[in-house]
Amino acid sequence: MAAGGVVWVTFPKQNLIPPPRKRFGRKLRTGVPLISSTAERAYSEEKVHEVVLKQAAWVKQQRPNEGCKDWDLLNEAYERCGEVWAEYAKTFYLGTLLMTSERRRAIWAIYVWCRRTDELVDGPNASHITPRALDTWEKRLGNIFQGRPYDLFDAALSHTVSNYPLGIQPFKDMIEGMRLDLLKTRYNNFDELYLYCYYVAGTVGLMSVPVMGIASESKASNETVYSAALALGIANQLTNIIRDVGEDCRRGRIYLPQDELASAGISEDEIFRGLVSNKWKIFMKNQIKRARMYFDEAEKGVAELEEASRWPVWASLLLYRQILDVIEENDYNNFTKRAYVGKAKKFASLPLAYGRAIMGTSKFF
Numbered sequence: 316m317a318a319g320g321v322v323w324v325t326f327p328k329q330n331l332i333p334p335p336r337k338r339f340g341r342k343l344r345t346g347v348p349l350i351s352s353t354a355e356r357a358y359s360e361e362k363v364h365e366v367v368l369k370q371a372a373w374v375k376q377q378r379p380n381e382g383c384k385d386w387d388l389l390n391e392a393y394e395r396c397g398e399v400w401a402e403y404a405k406t407f408y409l410g411t412l413l414m415t416s417e418r419r420r421a422i423w424a425i426y427v428w429c430r431r432t433d434e435l436v437d438g439p440n441a442s443h444i445t446p447r448a449l450d451t452w453e454k455r456l457g458n459i460f461q462g463r464p465y466d467l468f469d470a471a472l473s474h475t476v477s478n479y480p481l482g483i484q485p486f487k488d489m490i491e492g493m494r495l496d497l498l499k500t501r502y503n504n505f506d507e508l509y510l511y512c513y514y515v516a517g518t519v520g521l522m523s524v525p526v527m528g529i530a531s532e533s534k535a536s537n538e539t540v541y542s543a544a545l546a547l548g549i550a551n552q553l554t555n556i557i558r559d560v561g562e563d564c565r566r567g568r569i570y571l572p573q574d575e576l577a578s579a580g581i582s583e584d585e586i587f588r589g590l591v592s593n594k595w596k597i598f599m600k601n602q603i604k605r606a607r608m609y610f611d612e613a614e615k616g617v618a619e620l621e622e623a624s625r626w627p628v629w630a631s632l633l634l635y636r637q638i639l640d641v642i643e644e645n646d647y648n649n650f651t652k653r654a655y656v657g658k659a660k661k662f663a664s665l666p667l668a669y670g671r672a673i674m675g676t677s678k679f680f
């Protein structure tokens with residue numbers, strides 16, 4: 316776990332540089348580039364250096380009189396992270412809006428790095444991504460932690476890891492999850508699936524705690540709080556997997572445990588055909604039950620967080636948990652119906668989340 320490995324780095328301000336826009340492949344609706352696929356595939360250390368020099372020159376050229384105020388660039392870096400996060404994480408974005416601004420920015424920077432990492436194997440250029448590209452990404456991660464960011468998004472994270480006691484291990488583990496995802500399209504049993512969920516989402520829980528903060532009055536051990544955070548990541552990912560069965564199998568991936576599918580008598584052919592049979596419904600009920608168990612586990616830890624972080628965490632927990640309710644309402648058709656929590660429902664859960672946050676427990680609300 317991340318709790319022990321605290322890494323402090325000094326952030327070198329002169330490295331705050333904008334990304335090489337032209338090289339970015341994918342653009343979001345807001346025009347924000349997300350990942351530089353060509354660069355990810357082809358860049359070498361020398362090329363990076365060359366790009367960095369070009370960018371530094373660009374900065375000077377753009378702001379000749381201003382003398383390139385690093386603080387402005389840093390703000391821009393965080394703002395861009397916010398834009399990406401708003402575009403991508405519809406469910407979690409709302410929760411981050413409830414945080415203090417400093418924490419919100421840090422969480423955006425962390426989550427955007429996670430999103431970009433995920434995008435390497437899940438995005439439009441995924442077919443070009445090799446284990447070597449992930450090695451390069453990991454090297455770049457090391458540079459971020461040493462205060463040598465490559466682009467603007469990295470710069471925000473570099474600043475964040477210098478501001479909060481974040482360890483590098485969960486970030487590395489997430490890259491390991493991507494390595495796994497490159498090679499693996501089936502999971503034999505829940506143990507294997509759990510490991511995958513840890514890599515791709517449990518790690519996010521571990522990264523979040525140092526930013527959210529543990530309440531000074533909390534009597535719980537660090538392990539308890541980190542376990543709850545890990546459980547929330549696992550619960551979210553299991554929910555995600557249950558929600559996206561149809562979408563994933565169209566990409567040739569089945570994350571559901573093979574042994575459990577076999578015991579339920581469900582064949583791959585039925586999954587590919589999107590058959591919502593009775594046995595599928597029973598199987599789904601059990602998968603949902605397990606995801607809820609992890610949510611329950613996570614709930615126990617929220618009250619241990621700093622007060623200002625409880626509401627946002629409760630909000631995102633309740634929002635994501637509701638996806639499971641929608642799957643039930645959709646009568647377990649997660650092949651062609653996307654379980655979606657509408658805006659009205661989302662906003663309706665905010666007072667409930669607030670109530671839980673101030674009572675410090677889930678009992679009364």
Ligand SMILES: CC(C)=CCC/C(C)=C/CC/C(C)=C/CC/C(C)=C/COP(=O)(O)OP(=O)(O)O
Pocket residue numbers: 403404405406407515516517519520521523524527540541543544545547548551552553555613614616617620628
């Ligand atoms: C409970 C305690 C003690 C702390 C909280 C620790 C936290 C914040 C844990 C949450 C970790 C987290 C946000 C994991 C992400 C997992 C996940 C499945 C993300 C899916 O992201 P998207 O697919 O982009 O989201 P959408 O469903 O909105 O599309």
